[in-house]
Amino acid sequence: MTRALIAEDEPILAATLARTLQGLWPDLDIVATAPNGLAAVEQTLLLRPDVLFLDIRMPGQTGLEAAEELAERWEGPAPFPHIVFVTAFDDYAVQAFEHAAFDYVLKPVSSARLGKTVERLRGVFEARAVSAPNALAPDALARLLGQLQALAPAAAPVERLSTIRAAVGNAVRMIPVTDVVFFQAIDKYVNVVTADAEALIRVPLKELLPQIDGTLFRQVSRSTVVNMACVTSAGRDDLGKVMLTLRGRPEKPRVSPVYAHLFRQM
Template sequence: MTIQVLIAEDEPILAATLAHALRRLWPEAVVVATCPHGADAVEKALALRPEVLFLDIKMPGKTGLEAAEDLAEQWGGATPFPQIVFVTAYEEYAVQAFEREAADYVLKPISDARFGKTIERLKARLAAPGASGGLEALLGQMRALLPGLPAAASAPAAERLAVIRAAVGNQVRMIPVGDVVYFESLDKYVNVVTADGEALIRMSLKELLPQLDDSLFWQVHRGTIVNSACVLSAARDEAGKLTLALRQRPERVRVSPLYAHLFRQM
């Protein structure tokens, strides 16, 4: 049986090496697309619906983990969610994070012995759909992997914010952090949304997150952090997408499948 495979790898030589190893070790696997970055991988995966994806963790623009998160949110339909294998150059990270959580990975440079084990696991999972937990298993693995990226692990502990200095037109507004309903990523800025307005701070959501009290502020999407005290309810729409109703704000905030577990009934 032919197995369709998509490779997302920004280094052409490594992508070609991976494709060549697949041809040698798994003749039934056919590479239907090779993508240089995560955004292209998401677009082609949604169009082609391959059974297996190899996603490099570190890619420009959108990482492999971010691409997997996007696919989890957008996949839908009757086609089973693909088996995902992450590709990484960080041996210590791979051993500690991936094998502990039973997610699969390929370590650069590619070893036939290690790659052969990955292929055998993929064959077993494809032969018994659902045995490995599918999408829910992947999401659980990613929740453990995201905080453990090498860059995050080496970062010093940040001081908690009490007041946010944010721009509103030509003025600087001093916003007590407890007044924030949610933070929203806007490219190089973060939109600070309160009950009575919005303001901008010049930093990324990734830089902001360690400065917030994680018992109060919850990341619910790659681009959104909410004040949990301001959440009224969580509900799924007809398409199965989870959104939040907020106190003192009319809009609803989207929740990524990666963070949907935060709103399960206790």
């Protein structure tokens, strides 16, 4: 039996989606309904459903962020779940979804449109029943996340940082951005790591990212951004995860599957 999880912060919409799915796919087992992205991640890792119906805009964590976190944390032999995003984007944006490896359902949910999704999903799982299951390619998730993020409203231009001011004891240290080997999010802080020192700044990583040079610094996981000029090699650990070796630092940051394609040629 195919198992599904719904993530939707509006209870009425979640119930409507579940009811419509059960009418279209009677043998679908809806194992849980999560009220936000954070809950969706934890319940997905616990229950291991085959399909996720993720709302894109949810409090705490969006469906996009939930999908990225799941790709980063997913381990074990079970194939990565197929993801159907539920979106309220306009028709012009929906066209972009049609070129992705995943499907979408436009709000308000149409039974006819959802029926097409169900038909495709049933075909996938029927084929899987007679062949070895294949985990979802992280590249496909990376492409889809890139598409969806491109559809988000453009942020106002911000001035690029040349130095970072970080409190160290009673002093303020001025750190040239080009000296930074990597940034790492730690709760409400970001650890600024150079070849010979570390310093905490009270700025969320999401706010810092638009202020640094995206051609020099690349995000490699939800919590880590590295200076590509400091990456000397990329290899795999015993679990097959990509690990980076950085010039001047002993840490070996792990790369999320979503970003692993950045290091394929290394």
